[in-house]
Amino acid sequence: xxxxxxxxxxxxxxxxxxxxxxxxxxxxxxxxxxxxxxxxxxxxxxxxxxxxxxxxxxxxxxxxxxxxxxxxxxxxxxxxxxxxxxxxxxxxxxxxxxxxxxxxxxxxxxxxxxxxxxxxxxxxxxxxxxxxxxxxxxxxxxxxxxxxxxxxxxxxxxxxxxxxxxxxxxxxxxxxxxxxxxxxxxxxxxxxxxxxxxxxxxxxxxxxxxxxxxxxxxxxxxxxxxxxxxxxxxxxxxxxxxxxxxxxxxxxxxxxxxxxxxxxxxxxxxxxxxxxxxxxxxxxxxxxxxxxxxxxxxxxxxxxxxxxxxxxxxxxxxxxxxxxxxxxxxxxxxxxxxxxxxxxxxxxxxxxxxxxxxxxxxxxxxxxxxxxxxxxxxxxxxxxxxxxxxxxxxxxxxxxxxxxxxxxxxxxxxxxxxxxxxxxxxxxxxxxxxxxxxxxxxxxxxxxxxxxxxxxxxxxxxxxxxxxxxxxxxxxxxxxxxxxxxxxxxxxxxxxxxxxxxxxxxxxxxxxxxxxxxxxxxxxxxxxxxxxxxxxxxxxxxxxxxxxxxxxxxxxxxxxxxxxxxxxxxxxxxxxxxxxxxxxxxxxxxxxxxxxxxxxxxxxxxxxxxxxxxxxxxxxxxxxxxxxxxxxxxxxxxxxxxxxxxxxxxxxxxxx
Numbered sequence: 202x203x204x205x206x207x208x209x210x211x212x213x214x215x216x217x218x219x220x221x222x223x224x225x226x227x228x229x230x231x232x233x234x235x236x237x238x239x240x241x242x243x244x245x246x247x248x249x250x251x252x253x254x255x256x257x258x259x260x261x262x263x264x265x266x267x268x269x270x271x272x273x274x275x276x277x278x279x280x281x282x283x284x285x286x287x288x289x290x291x292x293x294x295x296x297x298x299x300x301x302x303x304x305x306x307x308x309x310x311x312x313x314x315x316x317x318x319x320x321x322x323x324x325x326x327x328x329x330x331x332x333x334x335x336x337x338x339x340x341x342x343x344x345x346x347x348x349x350x351x352x353x354x355x356x357x358x359x360x361x362x363x364x365x366x367x368x369x370x371x372x373x374x375x376x377x378x379x380x381x382x383x384x385x386x387x388x389x390x391x392x393x394x395x396x397x398x399x400x401x402x403x404x405x406x407x408x409x410x411x412x413x414x415x416x417x418x419x420x421x422x423x424x425x426x427x428x429x430x431x432x433x434x435x436x437x438x439x440x441x442x443x444x445x446x447x448x449x450x451x452x453x454x455x456x457x458x459x460x461x462x463x464x465x466x467x468x469x470x471x472x473x474x475x476x477x478x479x480x481x482x483x484x485x486x487x488x489x490x491x492x493x494x495x496x497x498x499x500x501x502x503x504x505x506x507x508x509x510x511x512x513x514x515x516x517x518x519x520x521x522x523x524x525x526x527x528x529x530x531x532x533x534x535x536x537x538x539x540x541x542x543x544x545x546x547x548x549x550x551x552x553x554x555x556x557x558x559x560x561x562x563x564x565x566x567x568x569x570x571x572x573x574x575x576x577x578x579x580x581x582x583x584x585x586x587x588x589x590x591x592x593x594x595x596x597x598x599x600x601x602x603x604x605x606x607x608x609x610x611x612x613x614x615x616x617x618x619x620x621x622x623x624x625x626x627x628x629x630x631x632x633x634x635x636x637x638x639x640x641x642x643x644x645x646x647x648x649x650x651x652x653x654x655x656x657x658x659x660x661x662x663x664x665x666x667x668x669x670x671x672x673x674x675x676x677x678x679x680x681x682x683x684x685x686x687x688x689x690x691x692x693x694x695x696x697x698x699x700x701x702x703x704x705x706x707x708x709x710x711x712x713x714x715x716x717x718x719x720x721x722x723x724x725x726x727x728x729x730x731x732x733x734x735x736x737x738x739x740x741x742x743x744x745x746x747x748x749x750x751x752x753x754x755x756x757x758x759x760x761x762x763x764x765x766x767x768x769x770x771x772x773x774x775x776x777x778x779x780x781x782x783x784x785x786x787x788x789x790x791x792x793x794x795x796x797x798x799x800x801x802x803x804x805x806x807x808x809x810x811x812x813x814x815x816x817x818x819x820x821x822x823x824x825x826x827x828x829x830x831x832x833x834x835x836x837x838x839x840x841x842x843x844x845x846x847x848x849x850x851x852x853x854x855x856x857x
Contacts, residue, residue: 210250213240217254225258225275230282237288252293255280259297263304270312273301277316284328291329295336302340307347311356314344318359321366337367338374371599378595380539382451388444390437390506432512436472439465441506447527450534454546463555466528470559473525473566476515518570525563526581532556533585540596639798640828666706667736669699674733677726690725699725707732772835774826778854782842783818785850790818796841797825 220236233251240247259276277297283289298317302310317324317337324333341360348357368375443465445452452458504523505514514520535548536556548556567578594600636642648654673690676683689695700721703710709731786793794804799821807820826833835854842851 210246213242213247213250214254214257216240217251218257221254221258221276221279224279225272228275230279230286233279233283234286234288248288248290251283251288252290252296255283255289255293255297256300259300263301270305270309273297273313274316277301281320281323291332292336294329295333295340299336299340299343302344307353307356310344314356314359314363318363321363324367334367338364369601371601373599376595376599378540378599380542382449384449386448388441388448388504388506390441391508392438432472432476432515434508436468437508437511440469440472440511443469444504447531450531451546453531453535454548459552466559469524470562470566472515473521474562518572522567522570522577525567528563529560529581529585532560533588537589537592538596539592639800643798663702663705666702666732669702670729670732670736673699673725673729674736677729677733685722688722688726690722690729693721696721696725699728703728773831774822774833774835774838774854778835779819779822779826781853782850783815783822785853786818786847788814789847790814790821793818793841793845793847794821796845797821799824 216236216239217233220232223232224230237247237251255276259273262272262276277294280289280294280297284291284294298313301313305313323329324337341364345357345360348360350357364375443462446458446462453462504520536553539546564578564582567581568574570577634642634645636645645651654660673688675681676688676690685691690699700710707728709728783790791804803824804821807817807824810820811817825838829837839851839854842848842854
């Protein structure tokens with residue numbers, strides 16, 4: 202008989218609330234985990250109850266205790282740990298964040314949002330992204346509605362950057378696929394000529410007044426140069442009317458609107474060409490003053506449209522750059538291929554020609570604006586060219602940048618049963634271990650006991666000082682009358698090996714000396730003289746040679762014994778031997794290829810390179826020699842020839 206265990210919501214909530222307070226004090230989520238395991242009931246019910254307890258404690262912090270922002274963040278950290286431990290719903294951290302931001306003033310929201318930015322990797326993890334992306338988007342949009350785009354510009358930009366980091370590029374909610382414009386961005390100016398005060402000097406209060414839309418700065422600009430075009434109300438109205446076309450470029454496709462835009466633009470650009478800016482020295486001086494005051498540039502979040510500022514604005518470099526840049530952005534949209542443009546949005550040849558000429562004029566005006574006019578114009582051109590790539594991407598339907606793996610349409614092979622160790626390790630004393638590729642397999646199977654092979658005497662390659670410097674000591678003796686140019690110490694390869702040997706076997710190498718050494722050869726000669734005094738005197742004498750036949754390009758014979766003392770087992774296969782073997786193999790070279798473990802792809806390549814069977818046999822031996830390197834010896838080739846059925850050729854190698 203089963204016993205039905207009822208879940209008591211009130212008791213569970215009280216336990217979770219007390220555990221949350223304890224967890225906040227101790228800065229650990231362990232009390233919550235213990236309480237969750239202690240309470241009996243359905244997992245979903247316990248998670249929901251813990252979510253309510255967390256929000257209740259947050260309410261107490263905000264309303265009753267009026268805790269600090271750090272206390273709110275500590276509670277949110279606890280909820281994140283709860284989601285990780287599986288005792289809390291994945292949406293709880295986002296609900297708590299939303300509650301905190303809704304209840305705090307804007308100056309405290311900045312610190313909370315810094316916490317959101319720092320944990321962007323957490324929000325993008327599998328545990329949180331699916332459940333919380335819509336909450337984060339709604340939270341950011343609510344913040345943007347509360348912020349002023351002119352006074353809180355940096356905060357608004359941080360929110361936009363966070364959303365760009367959180368969501369992928371292909372997220373539809375941030376792409377503006379239908380190319381819609383912000384038609385609410387209306388520039389308000391005086392449209393009544395009778396009320397116009399253009400030409401009057403602004404009062405001291407009006408000139409220094411700060412408004413929400415932006416500020417012109419505290420410095421009185423220098424007097425502008427005379428302009429051939431009068432700065433009157435007619436120009437003022439035309440100038441600010443252009444903002445409506447920048448706000449809604451679609452108007453330019455209408456005939457009457459285009460004629461109006463064309464006329465007003467020609468007059469405005471003519472004013473820019475004739476109304477000169479502040480001189481270069483004044484611009485540099487104001488820039489230095491701004492940097493001294495703690496800022497690098499003047500920022501306009503929104504234009505000031507006062508008539509009394511018109512002549513001052515025309516001489517301001519930052520203001521002029523804003524207007525000219527608007528022209529370039531507008532022209533790019535009008536000429537660009539936008540997927541959602543209607544069929545009527547087509548420019549004729551005259552319009553295209555006018556825009557091309559005007560674009561050149563705008564770039565020229567940008568280059569004339571100090572400071573760094575050329576640099577600014579070049580950067581603007583680069584950014585607009587890059588924007589064309591984004592337009593093309595949107596026109597193609599915003600395909601994902603993540604390349605998917607190609608789907609294999611071939612029928613899948615049946616899964617093999619997992620191999621037993623003996624299947625790939627082999628059986629018996631002659632087993633062969635396969636290491637993944639031919640070269641690793643060959644190296645691994647050179648010896649079945651790799652540790653014993655490493656400890657073999659044959660792997661001792663370092664000669665003794667007596668053996669290595671024997672000839673150098675003989676040549677250093679004045680009685681032998683060996684000229685300097687023929688001494689082995691003059692050979693660079695010999696010198697390099699000598700230094701390595703001295704560092705391992707001679708204490709003289711590390712002894713300090715006041716003697717100045719001009720060259721490596723001089724140093725080695727001094728070391729040879731010291732060694733000659735210390736080494737045994739009964740070194741075997743040997744006929745002095747010039748060294749030309751002993752020390753060739755690579756100098757390998759310096760560390761080996763004479764060729765007469767080398768055994769057949771350590772001899773490399775010479776070119777003459779390979780030629781003789783190739784002639785005798787002829788068309789049967791493929792039989793030997795199997796014994797030399799030459800891959801099928803290499804065999805096909807050999808057949809492609811030459812049609813002559815003797816040359817193909819020679820290429821086979823060359824490929825084997827390139828692969829084996831110093832291991833391409835007579836000793837390793839003879840067994841392969843015998844196994845392939847060519848014992849007579851093997852006997853020839855043994856005799857030579």
